[in-house]
Structure formats: C-alpha cells, structure tokens
Amino acid sequence: MSPLDMTAAPGAGTETKVVLEAENLGVALPIDGKYVPITTDVSFSVRRGEAVALVGESGCGKSMTASAIMGLPPRGAKVTGRLRINGRDVLDLSPKRRRALCGSEIGFIFQEPMTALHPTLRIGRQMTDTLCHNLGLSRSAAMTRAAELLDLVGIPRPKDILKGYVHQLSGGMRQRVMIALALSCDPSLVIADEPTTALDVTIQAQVLDLMEKMRREFDVAMLFITHDLEVVGDFCDRAVVMYAGDVVETATAAEVTRAPHHPYTRGLIDAVPGTGLERLVPIGGSVPQIGAWPEGCRFAPRCSRATEKCAIRPPLEGAPMPDVRCWHPLTEERT
Amino acid sequence: MSAPALLETKGLTKSFGNVKAVRDVDLSIPRGSTFGLVGESGSGKSTVARLVLRLIEPTSGEIRFGETDLRALKGDKLRRQRRKMQMIFQDPFGSLNLRMTVGETLTEPQSVHGLGRNDAERRARGEALLAEVGLPAAAMDRFPHEFSGGQRQRIAIARALATEPELIVADEPVSALDVSVQAQILNLMRDMQAEHGTTMLFISHDLRVVQYMCDQIAVMYLGEIMERGPRHRIYEMPQHPYTQALLSSVPGSPKEDGKRAKLKGEIPSAHSVPSGCAFRTRCPHAFDRCKVEVPVMHQLGEGQEAACHLLDR
Numbered sequence: 349m350s351p352l353d354m355t356a357a358p359g360a361g362t363e364t365k366v367v368l369e370a371e372n373l374g375v376a377l378p379i380d381g382k383y384v385p386i387t388t389d390v391s392f393s394v395r396r397g398e399a400v401a402l403v404g405e406s407g408c409g410k411s412m413t414a415s416a417i418m419g420l421p422p423r424g425a426k427v428t429g430r431l432r433i434n435g436r437d438v439l440d441l442s443p444k445r446r447r448a449l450c451g452s453e454i455g456f457i458f459q460e461p462m463t464a465l466h467p468t469l470r471i472g473r474q475m476t477d478t479l480c481h482n483l484g485l486s487r488s489a490a491m492t493r494a495a496e497l498l499d500l501v502g503i504p505r506p507k508d509i510l511k512g513y514v515h516q517l518s519g520g521m522r523q524r525v526m527i528a529l530a531l532s533c534d535p536s537l538v539i540a541d542e543p544t545t546a547l548d549v550t551i552q553a554q555v556l557d558l559m560e561k562m563r564r565e566f567d568v569a570m571l572f573i574t575h576d577l578e579v580v581g582d583f584c585d586r587a588v589v590m591y592a593g594d595v596v597e598t599a600t601a602a603e604v605t606r607a608p609h610h611p612y613t614r615g616l617i618d619a620v621p622g623t624g625l626e627r628l629v630p631i632g633g634s635v636p637q638i639g640a641w642p643e644g645c646r647f648a649p650r651c652s653r654a655t656e657k658c659a660i661r662p663p664l665e666g667a668p669m670p671d672v673r674c675w676h677p678l679t680e681e682r683t
Numbered sequence: 684m685s686a687p688a689l690l691e692t693k694g695l696t697k698s699f700g701n702v703k704a705v706r707d708v709d710l711s712i713p714r715g716s717t718f719g720l721v722g723e724s725g726s727g728k729s730t731v732a733r734l735v736l737r738l739i740e741p742t743s744g745e746i747r748f749g750e751t752d753l754r755a756l757k758g759d760k761l762r763r764q765r766r767k768m769q770m771i772f773q774d775p776f777g778s779l780n781l782r783m784t785v786g787e788t789l790t791e792p793q794s795v796h797g798l799g800r801n802d803a804e805r806r807a808r809g810e811a812l813l814a815e816v817g818l819p820a821a822a823m824d825r826f827p828h829e830f831s832g833g834q835r836q837r838i839a840i841a842r843a844l845a846t847e848p849e850l851i852v853a854d855e856p857v858s859a860l861d862v863s864v865q866a867q868i869l870n871l872m873r874d875m876q877a878e879h880g881t882t883m884l885f886i887s888h889d890l891r892v893v894q895y896m897c898d899q900i901a902v903m904y905l906g907e908i909m910e911r912g913p914r915h916r917i918y919e920m921p922q923h924p925y926t927q928a929l930l931s932s933v934p935g936s937p938k939e940d941g942k943r944a945k946l947k948g949e950i951p952s953a954h955s956v957p958s959g960c961a962f963r964t965r966c967p968h969a970f971d972r973c974k975v976e977v978p979v980m981h982q983l984g985e986g987q988e989a990a991c992h993l994l995d996r
C-alpha cells in the first residue's frame with residue numbers, strides 16, 4: 349500500500365487513524381556555505397497502534413528524519429516536503445505552537461538516555477515538570493502520576509527512584525525511566541531512536557517486552573528506529589528501509605526481513621550472519637558520503653543488478669513495483 | 684582430540700581493587716583454531732584479552748604460550764614474544780597511530796622486530812599486506828583519518844599480520860561497523876586465518892557473529908566461564924541455564940507466552956558477585972544449593988563443559 353493512500357480523513361475509523369504522515373520530507377544542512385541534502389523524498393505513514401521501523405545503516409538519515417518530525421533539526425536546517433501529525437500540517441506552524449504540539453502529542457525514547465535525562469535533576473523533578481507543563485497537573489498530582497508510571501514500566505520502589513538521579517541507575521533501568529517519561533503526556537506518537545542498541549541482549553529482551561506492552565496499553569503509533577533487521581522482524585508491523593538519505597523500500601516487516609524486493613535490502617539480509625555457516629555475501633564498496641551521492645539510483649555503484657537505466661533516479665511510486673525505489677526489483681521470493 | 688594448545692590458561696584471576704574482573708579462567712586454544720569468548724558487558728572478556736597478551740599482570744594463575752610460561756618472561760624475551768601475539772580492537776582509531784601514514788604503520792612493527800632486510804623489503808611486504816586485505820598500494824602514503832571505518836579495520840588487520848603472529852586476539856573487531864561492511868571484515872578474517880593458520884581469540888557480545896567465526900566457544904558471566912565447548916554443542920544443546928537464556932534472547936528467537944525476556948532482573952555489579960553460583964540471582968532454576976556452593980565444571984562429552992548444580996545428577 350502506498351503511504352499516500354492512507355490520508356486521514358477527519359473522524360475516520362479509529363483503528364486505521366493515521367497519526368504521522370511524511371510526504372517527500374527532506375532535510376538539507378548548510379555546509380561550507382551551501383545547502384547539502386541529508387535526506388530527500390522520505391515518504392511513509394504510521395497509524396495508531398502500529399509500530400513502523402525506520403531501518404538502514406549508519407548515516408542513512410534515520411535520526412535526521414526523526415529530528416525533523418520532532419521539530420528539532422540542527423541549526424540552520426532547511427526542511428522541505430509535508431509533515432502531518434494527526435491530520436494537521438506542522439511544517440508551517442510557528443516554532444512555539446510546534447513545540448506545544450510536539451510536547452503533547454509526541455514522546456521520545458533515545459538510545460542514550462543521558463542525552464534526554466538531566467544528570468543533576470532528581471528523576472521525580474524531571475517527570476513532574478513534564479506532567480505539570482503538558483497536562484497541567486498540580487505538583488502533588490504529578491508526583492502521584494509519576495510514581496504510577498514508574499510502577500507501570502516495572503521499576504521497583506518507584507517512590508525511592510523518584511528521589512534519585514539517573515546516574516544511579518543501570519542502562520536498562522534508565523531506558524525504563526525514558527519510556528515512562530515518553531508516555532507521561534499520553535502521546536499519540538512515540539519515536540524511539542535505537543532504544544535497545546546499547547543494551548545487553550538479555551536486557552534488550554526485557555525492554556522490548558516492555559515497549560510492546562506499553563504500545564498496546566497506550567495504543568500509540570510507534571516509529572522505531574534501528575539498524576537491526578532481526579529486531580524489525582521481531583517487533584514491528586511495517587518497515588521503511590532507508591539508504592543514503594532515501595526511502596528505498598516500504599513493506600510489511602515480514603516481507604522486508606524475508607522476501608524484500610530492493611537489492612539493497614536483500615544485500616543487508618545476506619550480510620548478517622544467521623544460524624547457517626555458509627559464507628556471508630557482503631555488499632561491495634561502502635555507503636556514499638553526503639554531498640557525493642550518485643546522480644541516478646544512489647545504490648547503483650554497489651548493486652549487482654544495475655544497468656544503464658539506473659543512471660536515472662527511480663521514483664518510489666512509478667518504478668516497476670510500488671513502494672520499491674528500483675528499476676530492477678527482485679520479484680522471486682528467496683528464503 | 685584436536686591439535687595441541689597454542690594458548691593455555693589455568694586459574695587465571697584478575698582483581699582491580701575489590702572488583703573481581705576475572706576469576707579462575709581455564710582456557711585451552713588449539714593451534715590454528717578460532718576460540719570465541721562471549722558474554723554481556725562487564726563479564727571480563729577484554730580483561731582476559733589483556734591478561735593473555737600480558738598487557739596487564741594477573742592477580743594469580745598461569746598462562747602458557749606453546750612451551751613458554753608467559754608469566755615468567757621479562758625484558759628482551761617478552762619483547763620477542765610480543766611479535767608472536769597481536770591484537771585487533773573494536774575501534775581502529777584507538778589502536779592506529781593517527782600521525783603515521785599507513786605505510787609507516789605497516790613497516791614499523793617489522794623494523795621493531797627485525798623483520799625484512801631493508802626498508803624496501805619492508806615496504807614491499809606492507810604493500811603485499813594491503814593487497815591481502817583488499818586495499819590499493821596507494822593507501823601506503825595516506826593517513827588513517829582518510830579511510831572509512833571498514834577500511835581502517837582492514838589496515839588494523841594488515842598491521843596485526845605484519846609480524847607474522849601465531850596468535851591474534853580480536854576484541855569486538857566488527858562491533859562498530861555497519862552490517863554490510865561487517866560481513867566484508869568477517870570474511871576477510873576467516874580467509875586470513877585459513878591462509879596463515881593463525882590461532883585466534885575472538886571476542887564479541889554478538890552471538891551470531893561468534894557462531895559464524897568460532898570453532899570453540901566459552902560463555903562468560905561476571906568474570907567466570909559458565910560453559911564452554913565446540914560450536915555445535917554450545918548452539919544446538921546448551922546445558923547451562925545462562926547460555927540457554929542468552930541464546931534465546933537474541934532478537935528473532937521464538938517467544939514464550941508472547942515474551943522475549945527469559946531472565947528477570949539485572950546483571951549484578953562486579954563489586955558484589957553473588958555467593959555460590961554467580962548466576963543464581965537471575966537463574967530461573969536456582970535452588971538452595973546454588974546460594975552456598977560454587978558449582979564445578981561438569982564434563983558433558985565432546986569437550987563441552989558447564990558449571991551448574993543441575994548437571995550434578
């Protein structure tokens with residue numbers, strides 16, 4: 349399905365309500381006096397109750413896309429295209445209204461909780477500030493709510509933790525606090541940027557279980573940023589695959605992880621060691637630097653299926669297969 | 684059974700103040716094989732690597748390299764021994780000298796150890812090493828910062844090979860790389876090993892990578908080895924509750940009751956390792972005895988061993 353087919357009509361059925369919609373979203377940054385595109389034509393949507401993965405290798409523009417959605421791109425950035433949150437265009441809002449909207453409708457979970465949590469403020473203070481500001485609660489009501497939230501995310505002795513500081517917590521516990529904070533304003537959208545990448549596997553499993561429980565309990569739309577295809581298959585409903593600032597493929601998580609159509613996605617899967625011991629098939633070469641993307645298909649120099657036609661940039665819609673930015677998509681399923 | 688051990692440790696122990704980083708580690712790495720060390724953060728993997736290379740002194744225990752007692756080596760003898768043992772780190776930026784050209788990086792260890800008859804010969808060998816790791820000879824005159832992460836790791840591998848070592852210790856060599864590049868480096872390391880017959884101690888927290896690379900595997904938890912054995916035994920029939928939980932926590936593993944997590948709670952701090960079995964505070968099967976008695980290694984066949992009281996039947 350094309351992301352553009354799912355435009356939210358006001359008052360549409362709640363199950364299919366589109367919470368986030370990006371259409372040709374692009375970010376350019378001023379580097380040495382001129383704008384250099386970092387992401388281009390990023391289009392996808394996330395519906396209520398759905399977890400959509402934004403997946404791709406380091407530097408492909410996942411976090412940049414997230415920061416554009418949150419209204420916090422780097423200084424001097426030029427953001428183009430359209431971005432709708434709950435049906436409302438947000439790119440033309442004033443910075444003040446934009447911040448208010450994001451504060452009440454979007455929750456964030458980062459890879460490194462220390463970037464989002466204040467080191468010298470008590471955890472209770474940070475949580476109640478958010479609750480008072482966004483929900484207009486009194487201090488004492490906010491404190492009660494904060495304790496409830498910590499309890500909900502599986503933190504033992506929430507009242508004691510509220511009096512403490514983040515550095516006293518383990519990585520897994522910090523991530524639980526982040527999740528509680530992200531959900532504190534009852535958002536409709538949660539953006540999680542590599543939330544489990546820094547954690548040990550046994551702790552990662554705990555945090556993914558918690559995120560799944562929270563996602564159902566709060567019925568939020570979730571944009572889940574990761575570079576790990578196994579996590580995509582395990583946790584997400586749909587996936588948006590990015591390469592060099594572009595969306596190259598959008599499909600269900602099962603399709604992306606088992607029978608992808610874009611040669612890059614196939615290449616990613618073949619490069620990950622599985623349980624078999626057969627020799628890995630790496631993708632040759634390396635990711636192009638920003639500012640030095642090839643003219644046509646950005647993957648062409650590394651692609652085994654490339655032909656002359658690939659000197660023309662394939663569209664996401666209008667190439668042989670919908671939602672696959674490729675002139676020669678893989679049509680046969682492999683296992 | 685297999686080739687004689689190139690590297691052997693007995694009762695290897697290292698404490699930093701009251702932190703017991705490594706306790707009673709016995710390793711035996713057959714010549715020409717790849718031995719994997721896995722475990723979560725803080726389990727002592729890097730400390731074992733540094734002990735084995737004699738970069739730090741053990742608190743107690745033995746280390747043998749072939750016929751040599753490594754702990755007894757000093758001065759010139761130790762320096763000569765170092766030629767035979769090289770290291771590859773996670774972050775090549777941390778291990779490559781940023782002010783040296785790639786050419787200097789590859790010829791310097793040769794001069795230090797008196798390899799090659801003259802500069803021209805050492806340079807030629809540097810170029811051959813670059814070709815072997817898939818980089819052009821033109822890279823000789825460039826600096827590390829001019830290369831991508833994957834290329835820098837290739838340079839680090841070429842440098843490790845420059846002294847024709849018998850043992851390479853690789854500590855998380857691909858953890859900082861993207862998967863498409865990670866696959867290139869893993870294949871390269873496998874080829875190197877086959878080509879030169881180098882023995883490798885390969886450290887990683889990524890169970891899939893270890894499975895791909897290693898013949899023998901040891902699973903560490905809080906400074907101790909919980910289980911070890913040949914790859915197929917560890918992955919197909921793990922006997923220690925920790926190994927079992929670790930393997931089934933890998934994303935994509937089957938869920939029980941819709942849940943991924945097989946273990947509750949957190950990894951205890953190395954300051955306060957639990958009494959008895961170090962794993963007991965998280966073990967789903969722990970019983971009275973686990974609290975009071977340290978489990979011994981049980982022989983399970985084909986060289987597989989695990990330290991758990993459940994196996995005492």
Ligand SMILES: Nc1ncnc2c1ncn2[C@@H]1O[C@H](COP(=O)(O)OP(=O)(O)OP(=O)(O)O)[C@@H](O)[C@H]1O
Nearest residue numbers: 377386405406407408409410411412413422575638
């Ligand atoms: N403030 C900035 N100024 C200049 N370039 C930037 C800035 N922030 C990011 N970039 C560049 O933009 C590109 C996209 O970065 P982004 O952080 O979105 O990548 P990512 O997909 O999140 O990667 P990772 O998986 O490593 O987090 C990268 O090439 C990065 O170097």
Ligand SMILES: Nc1ncnc2c1ncn2[C@@H]1O[C@H](COP(=O)(O)OP(=O)(O)OP(=O)(O)O)[C@@H](O)[C@H]1O
Nearest residue numbers: 699702704723724725726727728729730731888953
């Ligand atoms: N120089 C040191 N001084 C004090 N404690 C140390 C020192 N080096 C290591 N430790 C401690 O020893 C324990 C084992 O650390 P080590 O670095 O060997 O673990 P690791 O398994 O390599 O972990 P990681 O996966 O995070 O690299 C940890 O608790 C660590 O904090």
Ligand code: SF4
Nearest residue numbers: 960963966973991992
């Ligand atoms: S010894 Fe006890 S606590 Fe340790 S792994 Fe075995 S059953 Fe679990």
Ligand SMILES: [Mg+2]
Nearest residue numbers: 410411412541
């Ligand atoms: Mg990022």
Ligand SMILES: [Mg+2]
Nearest residue numbers: 728729730854
């Ligand atoms: Mg380490």
